[in-house]
Amino acid sequence: MLLISNPVCGDKSGPQFLVEQVLPLISSYRKSVKVIETTHTGHAGVIAQEYLATLEPESSATIIVSGGDGTLHEIVNALCLPYIDKNGVVAPIPAVSFALIPSGTANALYSTLFPPSSHATDNPDYKLKSIRSLMDSSSSVPLSLQHTVILDGGGVMTSQIISAVVTSTSLHAAILHTAEELRGREDLPGLMRFKAAAQQNILNWYKSQIMLIDPVGGKVAQYNPNTHSFQSPAQPTSSLPGPFEYFLSTINVDRLEPHFQITPLFSKLPPTEASMDLVVVRPNRNPRVLSDTLDDRTRFVETATTVLQSAYKEGKHVEFRYQSDGSCSEEGSGEPVVEYFRCGGWEWTPEPTDELAQLLCADGAILKIGDGGKASCRLVTFTNPDIQFRVFSRRE
Numbered sequence: 001m002l003l004i005s006n007p008v009c010g011d012k013s014g015p016q017f018l019v020e021q022v023l024p025l026i027s028s029y030r031k032s033v034k035v036i037e038t039t040h041t042g043h044a045g046v047i048a049q050e051y052l053a054t055l056e057p058e059s060s061a062t063i064i065v066s067g068g069d070g071t072l073h074e075i076v077n078a079l080c081l082p083y084i085d086k087n088g089v090v091a092p093i094p095a096v097s098f099a100l101i102p103s104g105t106a107n108a109l110y111s112t113l114f115p116p117s118s119h120a121t122d123n124p125d126y127k128l129k130s131i132r133s134l135m136d137s138s139s140s141v142p143l144s145l146q147h148t149v150i151l152d153g154g155g156v157m158t159s160q161i162i163s164a165v166v167t168s169t170s171l172h173a174a175i176l177h178t179a180e181e182l183r184g185r186e187d188l189p190g191l192m193r194f195k196a197a198a199q200q201n202i203l204n205w206y207k208s209q210i211m212l213i214d215p216v217g218g219k220v221a222q223y224n225p226n227t228h229s230f231q232s233p234a235q236p237t238s239s240l241p242g243p244f245e246y247f248l249s250t251i252n253v254d255r256l257e258p259h260f261q262i263t264p265l266f267s268k269l270p271p272t273e274a275s276m277d278l279v280v281v282r283p284n285r286n287p288r289v290l291s292d293t294l295d296d297r298t299r300f301v302e303t304a305t306t307v308l309q310s311a312y313k314e315g316k317h318v319e320f321r322y323q324s325d326g327s328c329s330e331e332g333s334g335e336p337v338v339e340y341f342r343c344g345g346w347e348w349t350p351e352p353t354d355e356l357a358q359l360l361c362a363d364g365a366i367l368k369i370g371d372g373g374k375a376s377c378r379l380v381t382f383t384n385p386d387i388q389f390r391v392f393s394r395r396e
C-alpha cells in the first residue's frame with residue numbers, strides 16, 4: 001500500500017495528522033504502508049506512476065492520498081492521460097482504489113462521500129472515515145472522470161485534461177484563476193480567498209455558445225423545479241447561446257466545499273446512467289435584464305449572488321423560479337433561474353473577442369482556449385469496464 005502525502009495543501013497540517021492519527025490507525029490493523037511526501041507540483045502523479053509501474057498489468061493497487069482535490073487530480077491525470085485516446089477511452093491500466101484523507105482546502109470529493117453534519121470537518125474521526133473504510137475492506141464507489149480536449153480554430157487538439165470533480169468556465173473558472181493569484185495572502189486564509197475572488201469577478205459575463213452531448217444510451221435531461229424531476233430539455237440543447245454567468249459540470253460530487261452544494265441533485269436524484277451534472281446561469285433569462293449594459297450587469301449581481309448563496313443552503317438554488325420583478329423564489333411557476341442539465345458531455349465555443357470566456361477550470365487547474373478554439377468535455381470510458389478507479393466510501 002502506498003500513501004502519497006501533499007505537505008503544503010490546506011492548512012499544511014496533513015503530515016502531523018498522518019503521524020498522530022493515520023499511521024497509528026493503520027498499525028493497529030497490523031498493516032503497513034509506504035509514505036511518500038510530494039516535493040513539488042506534479043510530483044503526486046509521478047509517485048503514483050512509479051508505483052503502478054512496479055505492478056503487473058491489469059493487477060490492482062491501493063493508494064491513500066493525503067491532500068485535496070488537486071492532489072487526486074494530478075494522480076488521475078498522470079495515470080490516465082498517457083493511455084487515453086481523443087474520444088476519452090482509456091486502454092487497460094491497473095485498477096486503483098483510493099482512500100482519501102481530506103488535508104486540502106475544499107475537499108469536494110471527500111465531503112460528498114462523507115457529508116459533514118454540524119460537527120467540525122477537522123474532527124479526527126471525520127477525517128479518518130475513508131481510511132477506516134479501507135481498513136475494514138468495506139464499500140467503495142467507482143470514480144467517474146471527465147476528459148476535456150481544447151481544440152484550436154482548425155480543430156487540432158492543443159491540450160487535454162482529466163477532471164475527477166469539476167470542469168467549468170465563466171464565473172467559476174474566473175474565481176479559481178483569481179484565487180490562485182491570491183494564494184499565500186495571509187489576510188485571506190482558507191476559503192476566504194475564494195470569496196474575495198468571487199467579489200472581483202461577479203460583474204463579468206462570458207460570451208460563448210454551448211452544445212450538450214447525450215449520455216451513452218440516453219438523452220440530455222433537464223431538471224424541472226415544478227415537477228422536481230428530470231425531463232426533456234425546455235429548448236434544443238444542440239446550440240444554447242450566451243452570454244453566461246455560470247457554467248459548471250461536476251461528476252462524483254454534489255458540492256465543491258463541505259457546504260456549497262452546487263449540483264445537489266447528484267445526491268438527491270442520483271443518476272441512473274453514466275452522466276455529468278451541469279449547472280448553467282444565463283443572465284438574459286432574467287425578465288428584468290433587457291440587454292448587456294452596466295445597469296443590467298449590476299442588476300444581475302443580485303441574481304448571481306442569490307444563486308451562489310443558496311447553494312450553501314442545501315442547494316436550494318435549483319428550485320428557484322423567476323418572479324415578474326426579476327427576483328428569485330421557490331414559489332410560482334416562472335422560468336427556472338438555474339438551468340440544471342444531466343448529460344454525457346458538452347462543447348463550449350467562446351466568442352474570439354471574449355478573453356475571459358476562454359478560461360477553463362479542471363479541478364482547479366486553469367487552461368486557456370485560444371482565439372477561435374473550443375473546449376469539448378466528455379465522460380471517460382475504460383476499454384475494460386472491470387478496471388476502473390474506486391474510492392473507499394463507507395458511510396456510518
Ligand SMILES: Nc1ncnc2c1ncn2[C@@H]1O[C@H](COP(=O)(O)OP(=O)(O)OP(=O)(O)O)[C@@H](O)[C@H]1O
Binds near residue numbers: 038070
Ligand atoms: N511539495 C509541494 N510544494 C508545492 N506545491 C505542491 C507540493 N506538493 C503538491 N503541491 C501542489 O499543491 C497544490 C494544492 O494541492 P490540493 O489542491 O490538493 O490542495 P488544496 O488546494 O489546499 O485543496 P482543494 O483542492 O481540496 O481545495 C497542487 O496543485 C499540487 O500541485
